[in-house]
Amino acid sequence: MARMTAAEAAVHVLKKEGVDVAFGLPGAAINPFYAAMRNVGGVDHVLARHVEGASHMAEGYTRTQPGNVGVCIGTSGPAGTDMITGLYSASADSIPILCITGQAPANKLHKEDFQAVDIKAIAGPVTKWAITVLEPAQVPRAFQQAFQIMRSSRPGPVLIDLPIDVQMTEIEFDPDTYESLPAYKPSASRAQIEKAMGMLNESDQPLLVAGGGIINADASELLTEFAEITGVPVIPTLMGWGTIPDDHPLMAGMVGLQTAHRYGNATMLASDFVMGIGNRWANRHTGALDSYTEGRTFVHVDIEPTQIGRIFGPDYGIVSDAKAALELFVEVAKEWKAEGKLKDRSAWAEECQERKRTLLRKTHFDNVPVKPQRVYEEMNKAFGKNTRYVSTIGLSQIAGAQFLHVYKPRHWINCGQAGPLGWTIPAALGVRRADPETDIVALSGDYDFQFMVEELAVGAQFNLPYIHVLVNNSYLGLIRQAQRGFDMDYQVQLSFENINCPEINGYGVDHVSVVEGLGCKALRVTDPEKIGEAFAEARELMQQHRVPVVVEIILERVTNISMGTDLKGINEFEELAENQEDAPTSIAALT
Numbered sequence: 124m125a126r127m128t129a130a131e132a133a134v135h136v137l138k139k140e141g142v143d144v145a146f147g148l149p150g151a152a153i154n155p156f157y158a159a160m161r162n163v164g165g166v167d168h169v170l171a172r173h174v175e176g177a178s179h180m181a182e183g184y185t186r187t188q189p190g191n192v193g194v195c196i197g198t199s200g201p202a203g204t205d206m207i208t209g210l211y212s213a214s215a216d217s218i219p220i221l222c223i224t225g226q227a228p229a230n231k232l233h234k235e236d237f238q239a240v241d242i243k244a245i246a247g248p249v250t251k252w253a254i255t256v257l258e259p260a261q262v263p264r265a266f267q268q269a270f271q272i273m274r275s276s277r278p279g280p281v282l283i284d285l286p287i288d289v290q291m292t293e294i295e296f297d298p299d300t301y302e303s304l305p306a307y308k309p310s311a312s313r314a315q316i317e318k319a320m321g322m323l324n325e326s327d328q329p330l331l332v333a334g335g336g337i338i339n340a341d342a343s344e345l346l347t348e349f350a351e352i353t354g355v356p357v358i359p360t361l362m363g364w365g366t367i368p369d370d371h372p373l374m375a376g377m378v379g380l381q382t383a384h385r386y387g388n389a390t391m392l393a394s395d396f397v398m399g400i401g402n403r404w405a406n407r408h409t410g411a412l413d414s415y416t417e418g419r420t421f422v423h424v425d426i427e428p429t430q431i432g433r434i435f436g437p438d439y440g441i442v443s444d445a446k447a448a449l450e451l452f453v454e455v456a457k458e459w460k461a462e463g464k465l466k467d468r469s470a471w472a473e474e475c476q477e478r479k480r481t482l483l484r485k486t487h488f489d490n491v492p493v494k495p496q497r498v499y500e501e502m503n504k505a506f507g508k509n510t511r512y513v514s515t516i517g518l519s520q521i522a523g524a525q526f527l528h529v530y531k532p533r534h535w536i537n538c539g540q541a542g543p544l545g546w547t548i549p550a551a552l553g554v555r556r557a558d559p560e561t562d563i564v565a566l567s568g569d570y571d572f573q574f575m576v577e578e579l580a581v582g583a584q585f586n587l588p589y590i591h592v593l594v595n596n597s598y599l600g601l602i603r604q605a606q607r608g609f610d611m612d613y614q615v616q617l618s619f620e621n622i623n624c625p626e627i628n629g630y631g632v633d634h635v636s637v638v639e640g641l642g643c644k645a646l647r648v649t650d651p652e653k654i655g656e657a658f659a660e661a662r663e664l665m666q667q668h669r670v671p672v673v674v675e676i677i678l679e680r681v682t683n684i685s686m687g688t689d690l691k692g693i694n695e696f697e698e699l700a701e702n703q704e705d706a707p708t709s710i711a712a713l714t
Contacts, residue, residue, distance in 0.1 A: 125297055129262035130159035130290040133223075133283075135298035136266040138165045142194055142221075144556060146171055146180040150198025152225030155290035157196075169556060169585055171195075172577040174202045176549035178209020179575075181220040183513065183553025185213070186536045189341040191557055192273060198225045203242035203284070208543050211249040213280040215540030216362060217339055219273035222246070222282040229257050229286040246282040255284040259292035267304055274306035277427040278339055309426060311443035316451040319398065319422045319439060320459065326396030326420065328471050329355045330375065335362025335539070336401020336426055336445045343532040345449035346400065347371065352456040354468030356475045358387060360402050361524060362539045368508075368530040370714045375475040379408045380693070381686045382524035386478035388690045391415070393474070398422040401445035404434035405540065411689040424448045480711040483700035484685060486526055487707055489651055492679040495519070495594055496697065497651045499526035502564070502592065503708035505658035510534065510562045513551040513589075516542035518600040518684045519568040525685065528710055545574025548591070551671075552578060555587040563589035569617060569632070570599050576637060582671040583642030589671055590661050596678040597630040604683050618680075630677060638673045645673040 127135075133156070137145075144167040149157045160166050171177035174197040181193025197206055203224040213220045226232070227239035232255075246253040252272045256265045262285065269281040323329050337346050343366040350357050350367065356375035357367045361382045367374045376387025391397075397419055402408075404423075409415040412435055423430070423437040424445065431440035441448060459465050486500040499522060508530040514520040514537050529535045536554055538546050551565040572593050581587065599615035606612060617631050624633035627647075638645035644664045648657045654676060661672040683696035700706040 126293050126295055128155065128159060128290065129259040129292055129294050130156045130285070131163055132263040132294060132296040132298070133266050134159045134163040134166060135296070136263050136301065137194065138163070139298065139301045140192070140270045140303060141190065142166060142192060144169065144184070145194040145196050146177040146184070146553065147196030148174055148177060148198070148202065150202060150225060152199035152227065152287045153196060153202075153223070153285075154225075155287060156223065156225065156285065159290070169552070169581060171549065172580055173575060174205035175208050175545070176575050176578040176581070178206040178220065178222065179212070179546050179549035180553035180556070182209060182213050182218055182538070183536060183550035184557045185218050185220055187511070187533055187554045187557035192270070193220045193553060194223065195220060196223045199227055200240050203240065203282070204245060207246060207249060208541070210246055210280045210282065212538045212541035212543055212546065214249045214251070216335065216538060217278045218280065219278045220280045221269055221273065222280060224282065224284045225290070226255060226284045226286040228288045232286070242282065242284050249280070250282050251279040253282040253284070255286070256289055257286065259289050260294045262289065262294070263296050267301075271304035271306055276307060276309065308444040308447065309442050310447035311424070311441050311451055313451060313455070315441045315443075316448065316455050319424070319441060320452070320455050322420060322422055322439060323353070323355070323396060323398060324459075324464065324466060328394045329396040329398070329468070330391065330394045331355050331357045332397055332399040332402050333357050333359045333363040333366040334400060334402025335360065337363055337366045337449070338532045340401065340444055340446035342446035342449050343367070345446065345453055349449055349452045349456055352453065352460055353465055354472055356390065356472055358391060360405065360408055361537060363402065364524070364535040365529040365532040369528040369710050370530065372476060373472060376479060377524065378690065380410045380688060380690070381407055381521045384525065385482040385484065385693070388693060389478050389482055390475045392690060394419060396420045398424070400424045400448065401426070403430055409434070410687070414689050414691050483706045483709050483711070484525065484695070485698045485700045485705040486709070487705055490679065491650060492677055493649070493651045493654070495522050495678050495682050495684070496526060498592065498594055498654060498676055498678075499523060500708045501651070501654040501658065503528060503713070505655055506562060506564055510564050511536060511554060511558065512564055512566060513537070513547055513554055514566040515546035515550070515571055516544065516601070517568040517571055518604065518682070519566055519571070519594045521601070521686065522684045523566050528713070544571045547571055548575050549578045551589050551591065552582050552587045555582070555589050565589060565591040567591065567593050568600060569593065569595040569597060569634070572634065573632060577641065579638060579641040579643050579671050586669040587671070588665040588669045590658070590665060591671055591673045593634060593673050593675040594678050595630060595634065595675055596680050596682070598680060600682070603681070627677070634673065634675050643671045643673065644668060645675060647675045647677065649677045
């Protein structure tokens with residue numbers, strides 16, 4: 124048997140589990156682990172500027188490729204508490220990441236030692252498992268169990284806390300014979316699938332709601348195949364966007380209060396049967412449940428038993444991994460089609476497509492300052508079908524989901540439930556580290572951008588290039604819009620006269636100077652006709668310098684983006700499209 128430190132054994136386990144990169148910051152209590160990474164080799168490291176940033180980089184890394192598990196590392200005390208937001212975001216969206224923290228010596232945990240905090244208790248509510256390992260010989264097995272837990276049932280994050288003395292103690296461990304533990308995933312039975320298929324077949328206007336669980340299970344092709352066999356249109360959720368290409372004739376649009384299409388909402392309200400797969404009926408998708416459920420039969424398929432009935436009781440529920448369920452759905456659907464048992468859905472599908480062609484929002488505005496809708500029109504022109512978009516929250520993200528197009532799974536990378544400001548930059552860096560080749564375009568409002576702007580230096584240092592579209596209205600735009608209900612516009616303005624940059628006319632922060640000071644490139648655009656040229660120049664700068672390139676677009680100060688509280692009552696604040704010239708890059712115009 125080989126003798127090594129417990130930290131070295133942990134690094135061997137990481138390698139055996141497929142980890143080849145970690146994101147983090149060293150510190151006194153985690154230095155033995157960093158020494159182990161250096162001694163063992165094989166695990167690259169990206170040095171973040173903030174530990175929360177490291178956790179979001181790990182999220183972006185996991186979300187990019189099937190099977191990825193992002194790893195973030197920090198020292199004791201505030202490093203762990205800084206990563207709680209990343210753990211919450213990962214937990215909420217069923218994203219496996221492994222957070223490793225250093226800790227005070229085991230015999231001083233109860234003595235208020237420097238930077239000693241009960242991170243296990245703090246992290247417990249936002250992880251699948253959080254543990255402080257007190258026995259050195261348990262360290263490799265704790266890591267082994269962590270990977271099993273992260274991958275089993277509903278995926279999610281784990282935190283392992285390692286006292287410094289535990290990391291340094293020598294143990295016996297044989298990495299050559301190490302084997303991963305099998306992950307558990309529940310599977311639907313043939314009888315359950317046939318019952319659900321029978322319910323679908325009885326309906327006249329059925330829909331499939333495709334959630335993020337399908338992407339997590341790497342089952343998007345199966346979902347599309349099932350839709351094509353049955354002829355049933357698909358409504359992807361925000362987390363499931365890309366399960367079926369936007370230009371597919373059975374993609375019926377997104378539904379919801381904010382990140383939704385007019386045609387998607389109208390199609391949902393016209394339906395009589397909904398089968399949700401790998402989704403959680405999020406409140407920004409459903410809106411008022413009375414409207415969402417009225418007159419409809421529901422089947423819900425989800426990997427987590429407690430999701431069935433959590434928001435409303437479906438007419439039938441199946442606990443299953445999305446891929447396992449869809450494999451059976453495809454099998455049964457093929458048999459029923461061969462036997463002539465499936466209804467012809469072509470008229471219903473065409474009705475959905477007609478809405479997709481006609482119920483559009485206007486994007487072609489020539490206003491100066493720029494209206495945000497024009498930005499997304501220009502993005503659709505400039506960025507191709509293989510683009511990975513990264514965004515978090517705000518009017519920029521909401522409008523992006525209303526107007527952009529996604530054609531592949533994992534090409535809309537968005538923290539859906541938590542929505543922490545500042546997420547976009549570090550997540551985009553994690554996406555780039557996971558995928559060196561694909562076009563990556565991040566989308567932020569100015570406040571999200573300012574939250575963790577320091578992480579751009581990581582992109583410069585480690586050559587992680589991507590294009591960042593920064594739409595700047597110098598406002599907390601989404602909060603300002605929400606304040607309309609309180610008849611106020613209070614403490615949400617980011618504007619001020621910048622004595623060092625009078626040319627931005629009171630828009631406050633000089634983002635171009637900040638970005639350049641962090642070692643990246645930046646362009647500022649004030650004319651809508653120049654946006655496309657700026658995107659082309661940004662691509663050239665990115666390829667030449669191999670750093671992030673920010674394209675800042677100065678927007679009009681106030682824009683209200685379409686949203687509401689009920690699918691039947693979405694407020695359309697701007698003009699609607701009357702012809703193709705009003706929405707030249709709508710999916711209908713492009714297909």
